[in-house]
Amino acid sequence: MIDVQYETFDVGAEQRAMLAGRCDIGAVVSFTGLVRDINERPDVQGLILEHYSGMTEKALNNIVCEAKARWPLQAVRIIHRIGHLVPSDPIVLVMVASAHRRDAFLACDFLMDYLKTRAPFWKKEQTASGDYWVAERDSDQQDAKRWLGQPQAGPCQESTV
């Protein structure tokens, strides 16, 4: 399930919802991204997250499809927030369930790498010395390239888990 939303989220509640009524899941790995007060400048007061409505959902769905083609996953949950956020606010949640830990770890890592380089979100940080658009990082691109040359996704229309 994928949500792009203004509201915050509760990781515990999301995990309970994912596991409710299931006995086949052996491992859950989740990643939560937070707003830091230090980034390109040292005094980040907040940020505005903008996205390309319509494309964002499509892009995230494609990324989930790719992950499912690579690892046997039992559930995937993605929440990405938009709008105005302040330091310590959670921005993104990627939660993956699988029978075994290795697949869950790898899929979560993969999903974040692809989300950071393929989903149309942009951050504008607000500091005491002015606002600026956050620049992309080469390291994110390098991280995403680690997954190339591995099995590609087959046809996958819609995320159902």
Added chain:
Amino acid sequence: MSLTHLDARGAAHMVDVADKPESRREASASGYIRMRPATLALLAEEGLPKGDVLATARIAGIQAAKRTHELIPLCHALALSKVSVDFELDSVTSCVRVTANCRLNGRTGVEMEALTAVSVACLTLYDMCKAVDKDMQIGDIHLDSKRGGVSGDYNRADTYTEQPTPIVAASAEAGRVPLALEGERTPSVRVKCLAELRERFGVSELSVPFHELASANVAGLKLALKNQYERFIDIDDQRLLCAVNQSMANDDTPLTHDDEVAFFPPVTGG
């Protein structure tokens, strides 16, 4: 026709309304505040740092109408029987249209109250949203209609021909009408500029007539944009990304009319 607030010597004075008969008076005024699409989206979702923006602006407009006589020197203090302030969010022009309606049974008109309500509601919207958008623009504040009183009824629609509003306000280069006008139905490609590109190019959405494309693909669209508008000189920057109908695309991706083409910088989410 003479100005009622000036006496025979041209000095300002307050008009004595004691002998005017009471009648039902009503006036409607409107205006807009234009903002970035992202700001409008935040406003719609109540995601702004100062909270419920529209409710606050509505109260501000109503309060302002009641205090018009304190602001406009020669206005009478009026016991208004009704003040309403309404908002309409328009994502096409990326603006909030503010409408105010004032009513009373009395001896003077209430158009100044309606205009004041719209002005202060717009200013409050600016104040509530300025943390995320300082480029907002207030405009087109005007009286729409007025009823009652000896000067008779007024309807702006009867006397004023509306100029077509460009979808995006952009500075026209000499001799060219830069952007398609609302209502025009030439087969066109819809172009969006997102995030930093919207600010760099100074435009969020525009429409390019399909026949102006140098070739029926993204490269042809880029060429048409560069040739027409100096601001798009950087559109070939290799770092920029492009999506056609919300899927990643490149220069060779074919286009047909009604396609939505978005240009944006490298993504920075997560």
